Amino acid sequence: MAERRWGLRALWAYHRFIDRITGGRATTDRVWVPTLWLTTIGRKSGLVRENAVIYVADGSNLVIVASNAGADEDPAWFRNLMAKPATTVRIATERRAVTARVATADEAAALWPRLDRVYPTYESYRRNTTRTIPIVILEPSS
Helix, strand or coil, X not given: CHHHHHHHHHHHHHHHHHHHHHCCCCCCCCCCCCXXXXXXXXXXXXXXXXXXXXXXXXXXXXXXXXXXXXXXXXXXXXXXHHHCCEEEEEECCEEEEEEEEECCHHHHHHHHHHHHHHCCHHHHHHHCCCCCCCEEEEEECC
């Protein structure tokens, strides 16, 4: 698990580097996975945080997974997002206002096959953790 987490962190650091030096104009999406930048506010610190997260579009909604690389605890960005669900995301250079909610069990059942196609490792994450990995639906807001 530690080796996998280290490798993912390195990959995300590279993704962040490419995004920052190009101002979002160039992304690694074409060689890896579709990625958005999720803004959250730290529920304890109050600091603005931005995390790269794999997504799929579902109509006007964006769908993300709080996998935390299959760890047994939710990622901090998910806890922050649940505390303050109104936020913004950035895809390349486009910003969108969204409101987050956790998918229902029926929605999750319908979305997992699509999410697994985009990132097949999600299936092993679900097998190897004791928690139910939340799917988060980001709905457009004004």
